[in-house]
Amino acid sequence: MPTHPARWGELRPQLLELLYTFDLRPQPGGDVNPDAPDWRDQYESAFGVGHYNERRTILEETIEYLADAPTDADAVLGVLVNARCKAQEAATDKEMDQMRAHAMREAEKLRDSLRVVLHRTLDLHRPNGVLIKNPLVERVQEVLDALDHYPFPFCSGSQHRPEAPDGSANRRRAAKKAGAQPQPWLAEAYKGLASAGVTERELQTEWLVAVGLLPYSARPHLV
Secondary structure, eight states, X not given: OOOOHHHHHHHHHHHHHTTOOGGGSOOOOOSOOTTSTXXXXXXXXXXXXXXHHHHHHHHHHHHHHHTTSSOOHHHHHHHHHHHHHHHHHHHHHHHHHHHHHHHHHHHHHXXXXXXXXXXXXXXXXXXXXXXXXXXXXXXXXXXXXXXXXXXXXXXXXXXSOXXXXXXXXXXXXXXXXXXXXXXXXXXXXXXXXXXXXXXXXXXXXXXXXXXXXXXXXXXXXXX
């Protein structure tokens, strides 16, 4: 059902909230004062997807344009919020994958260093080239055997790699293998915006650019 023009004005603050995209990216450090009244604007300008002022203009002009069009403002907001949530979840999963990969690399370094130390310990018990058996030597050999055969946490050489609790990594690998679209929420957003009355493809793209789901270069007049 078409929305009364006043409804767009009522939803404007919630729509403007979608301009902030720094939650779609790894959280960096920076010289942004969190006590400043406009700290979110500063943070977005510094660490968001870029073109903050331009995207704000696009959003405000689009709201004004659609106020007199037969569109459903609540449905548009719902589509954009849903797409942003899915994009944020994917960004979080990606960051977790990067952290897991880093942990794997560091664990491998630790395992290699530990092997070197343990083998040197065994060498100290080979005065004539023959290994002297004692409780320490036996324990060292047990540890070396465990390093070679036990699935050391996070090591890429392990047969059993750690998995995210929700199985998200498995789902992403399966989707990639099946040739699925890497950002399925975009197709859903285009379809949802059309159902909400935003039928012009260019206008749909403007919305997605404004809220950071598409790069600024994707704007119709820049293609």
